[in-house]
Amino acid sequence: MTPNPLPPAFLERLKHILPATPDISPERTAAFFGPRQYQSFRINTLKISVEKAHAILLDRKIDFEKVSFCPYAIVVIKSVAQGLLNSDLVQEGLLYAQGLQSLLPVIILDPRPQERVLDLCAAPGSKTSQMAMHMHNEGILKANEPVLKRLYRLKAVLQLTSAKAQLSSIDGRRLQEHNGLYDRILVDAPCSTEGRFVTNEPKSFAYWSTRKIKEMSHKQKGLLLNAGRLLLPGGTMVYATCTFAPEENEEVVDWFLQKTGHRFEMAETHIDGIKTYPCLTKWQERTYDIRTSQALRILPDERMEGFFIAKFTNSDYK
Secondary structure, eight states, rough: OOOOOOOOOHHHHHHEEEEEEEESSSHHHGGSSSSOSSEEEOOTTTTHHHHHHHHHHHHTTTOHHHHHHHTEOOOOOOEHHHHHHHHHHTTSSSEEOOHHHHHHHHHHOOOOTEEEEEESOTTHHHHHHHHHHTTTTTTTEEEOOOOOOHHHHHHHHHHHTTTOOOOOOTTTTTOSSSSSOEEEEEOOOHHHOOGGTTTTTGTTTTOOOOOHHHHHHHHHHHHHHHHHHTTEEEEEEEESSOOOOGGGHHHHHHHHHHTTTHHHHOOOOOTTTTEOOOOOOOEETTEEGGGGGGGGEEOOSSSOOEEEEEEEEEEOOO
């Protein structure tokens, strides 16, 4: 039996994060860190309707599957995906390659036309352009990206997809807003990316360490706290990571709830057709606020990477 190349310390932690059941076990889940056989695409409704995109794919005899929880998403097998990636549909921005798990934060945030919406950690632009779709390019969508190289990538994606957004480039922990607060905010935080580890791609986990997890957790707390300051009373905020680490997930949510007192409430999140597993109420020496259990931990499978999503509402109407 070939040994698992993922960091042993990561695999050991995973045993204590995933529940030990016949259907959900660390051993079974670890198999999903292998090369994925499926690729998902988002139909960019800023440029083409879902119906027309389906018709073109059928006319070209391209096999695809619809996605139950997202009407503008499709899934194809890897061999078909390569052809699509090189096709005019992708090159012209009619289809956009985006993981199924990556679609969920925006679906849960549910931005709408005419609202003021902020994407605090926007690059490479997948979720920003998805939000612009939901908003029909109407309202104010601000996309912030502090890293210059990533900002260029964000600009390119927005141009490709015809998504309209105001751009800024500042550390999200220090971003201030003088033109009004936001109805909805997405904090798709930088993280240790454990959900994106691939066994045959050593670069995907080469820099993993528990020290990095702690560094990310510190940064994430600052981002979420500042985002909370920019949210209108009654507004909605979504925090998301693509990692398993409780220090970057439940701990950040717990810390934020304690830090902000009673200003924020958590909203339970549920999407039919998504495999999930329970959030942690304890990790090592820490016990978390029971409200953190309302967040969503997404179980990786052959089509979905591991993900964490928490939804907040600003209950401060004073």
